[in-house]
Amino acid sequence: MLFSAHAALAAIDLVIGGMAAARRDGDGAGAAGRGSGIGQRWLRALLGPEAESRSTRAASRTALIVVHTVTALTRLMDVLPAFLGDGRVRLLFTVIDGSPFSTGADEFLADLGARVIPWEHAVTHRFDLAVAAGRSGPLHKIRAPLMVIPHGAGYNKFKQETGNRKQETGNRKQVYGFAPDQLLHEGRLVPRAVVLSHAEQFARLSRSCPEALPAAVVGGDPCFDRILASRHRRREFRGALGVDPGQKLVVLTSTWGRGSLLARAAELPARLLAELPVDEYRVVAAIHPNVWDWHGALEVRGWLAEAARAGLAVLPPREGWRAALVAADLAIGDHGSVGVYAAAIDRPVLLAAGDPAELDPAGSTARLLALAPTLRPAFPLRRQVDDAISGHTSGRYAELAAGTFALPGESLATLRRLLYGLLDLPEPATPARARALDPPTADGAPPTAVWVTTTVLSPAAEPAMGPAAEPAAASAAVAVHRRPAVADVPWYVDPPGTDRHLAVDIADTDPRLLESADVLLRGVATPGYPAAEWTADVLTDHPGCRLAADVTIPGRLALRPRGGPVLEFRHLPPTPAASVLASAAYAWIADGRPLAGLVDAGVEIRLGSRLLRIRGAAPSDDATPSNDAKAGTRTA
Structure with a gap:
């Protein structure tokens, strides 16, 4: 049986959700990033003249996928279906040098079975195309036409000073992704294409780095399109997250950094679980991958231990948050992008934290902070949760969504057209459409x-x-x-x-x-x-x-x-x-x-x-199996 592009996509989704099999030693597929130990002979074979003679399918183009973080890689995985099934394009991956949150990306690529080359070798070879979802690091060293895409709901946060958590404090703060030092090198524009999620971002890019305007193009948001394509699976996703009929699903989300929910409202997860009746609410947490990467799973789960004992379910860092938003009755969050995606699909939103000083006032996240109600920690939480759900008016965030995500449902097709234009290849005949998400998984059990x-x-x-x-x-x-x-x-x-x-x-x-x-x-x-x-x-x-x-x-x-x-x-x-x-x-x-x-x-x-x-139920009322026969049966 042929391995179809659909099967490949399904396999990728399975890995992203955290259900992939453990990495196999010695298969040559998962050597990830800088510590991979790839031999010089293997690299010469992969990147040199021998590559064509050893390939099962003859690729005429090679694309380099440049990975910064787990978040960036998940965004890139929404774009890569543009290539799947096309034997003309070979995909190689690399983890950029200097990213402080790259550990999880190395592991992610290994689990995917991606062909990864060390950064120091990637920058010494020419490629036909490079794609990145981050702006930091020495992207100017890449020897290929570079396309950069957003890794959030547009461009929202100010760029941070290298080496600390403070925002830049010069005469003018720079938006991450639009900063001149991220787009220019020695006066030369680095990316060939700068993808915007909406046309409103042209004006902001012009104010920050007008030299990049000729490369700017509106491509929509493939991440958002996958959420839109999954709305019909709401009931299925709720069941996958253990939501019983009559229960409300609350998705608790935190970005990373000192202004996040986990930093400013650390007690909220446990307190929320304590106040919401077990049988009337289900609470699921989505924590930014950078938090997991920097602190490690042991420490993060330690922060959430009390809430987990009270019934909190925790989504894996790679995937699940989007399906959880589709299933949700309410999202409680901060100034991260997840709240914007929740609002854009008409979910009620409550803000429990958020630092406006980190945000461009013209960005979608800052606009959400001005629109959404705020959780008041000094008051009981259940009434605020119920009021946020019952008081939500459909269409409340319609203008925000329309001003953040252009080309709904058409992003992948638009980006594929751009990618193949950069590759100087005709597009595949099959249409490029966003696929629905897979059902989410979450780690957690009801309280005992x-x-x-x-x-x-x-x-x-x-x-x-x-x-x-x-x-x-x-x-x-x-x-x-x-x-x-x-x-x-x-x-x-x-x-x-x-x-x-x-x-x-x-x-x-x-x-x-x-x-x-x-x-x-x-x-x-x-x-x-x-x-x-x-x-x-x-x-x-x-x-x-x-x-x-x-x-x-x-x-x-x-x-x-x-x-x-x-x-x-x-x-x-x-x-x-x-x-x-x-x-x-x-x-x-x-x-x-x-x-x-x-x-x-x-x-x-x-x-x-x-x-x-x-x-x-009398003993004669049905044939009741004994405990011996039903050993291992769990509570219904």
């Missing part, structure tokens, strides 16, 4: 310890979710609200008329929570340790526990109150977590009602805007 407030209500009138004919009318309803137990909310007060208890999965690693639990749950069955034995043992080992709950199969739960027998229940639908059912049963007991009374009548559970139903 939750504070639960409950209220026993009169019977609910609404129909429960699930098959209409399943249970008869329930004898009562229980309202359940769950919050992570690993984070405190200083001003949180339980609503009047509610009871609070602590529900903990036996897999939780905090002994204090396990000893304090009112409800203990086993979400993963243990071979040879059936529910009747486990529930009895856990109540003996934890004298403060009043109810033990054990998942038998998804949608079924064995419950044993202290001093009582084991009873089995089923819940419809089989999600969300079985601990919700256990907490509803606990509320029933705490209200002075016998658990056995639920076997026939059942109970309805109000979980935010959702309505669930549970009822008893």
